[in-house]
Amino acid sequence: MSATNPSTSPNPQTPTSTPRSPRHQARLRSALLAIPLAAAGLVGATAAAPAHAATAGQSATAGHVTRPESLTCLGRGIDPAAQLHHRTETFIKAPLSTVWKLHTDVTGWPSWQTAVTGMKRLDPGALRKRSRFRWTTPAPATPTTPATTLVITSTVQQIKHNQCIRWTGPAIGEGLRIDRGVHVWNFIRVKGGVLVRTEESWTGAQIETDPVTAITYLAPGLDAWLADLKAAAETRSR
Secondary structure (H helix, E strand, O other): OOOOOOOOOOOOOOOOOOOOOHHHHHHHHHHHOOOHHHOEOEOOOOOOOOOEOOOOHHHHOOOOOOOOOOOOEOOEOOOOOOOEEEEEEEEEOOOHHHHHHHHHOHHHHHHHOOOOOEEEEOOOOOOOOOOEEEEEEEEOOOOOOOOEEEEEEEEEEEEEOOOEEEEEEEEEEOOEEEEEEEEEEEEEEEOOEEEEEEEEEEEOOOHHHOHHHHHHHHHHHHHHHHHHHHHHHHHHOO
């Protein structure tokens, strides 16, 4: 958990990465932006979207990664060696029970996350440690990969009711693969609502060939996920 005061969000920061040509960015955007390990595929943050914390894409090119203290769930966080990672947070004006139920009722994700096109629980009952779920998202064609559907199989590794959850899993499509994503969520009850913090890392040879560019799409994907969660929870609590 971050040392940041939980009653406020940090000022928005822009992920620091080396600019690429518009054509190069468009190609990578097509390949990565639809990956819902971070609910990627959605547009970047708007004025209503959450502020996001610093990423480490730039430090990866220097051969090392520097980051603030990672979020954890029951003592476990993201992959500490990952070159690609992002952390973000938002305030949601809704009861904690509403936010938690929306987030952990994974079969309902397609109803409020536009990037999630399919979802299937692989075991029955409430979400718990070792629960598994498989979800899908379309990925458009690029100059090097055909249009495909990414299939993500997530396994819950740690979970504490109304407080945190951590899951891991690969995203696999024809010609496009993330070997392992690790995603951590913290839920903190604050005055007037809930502070939701999340952090995710990606690892894999394909996406690590250009980590500085790839991070520019992981970051807005997480921001978009939080924006959707915020909108859904606040609508249901009215």
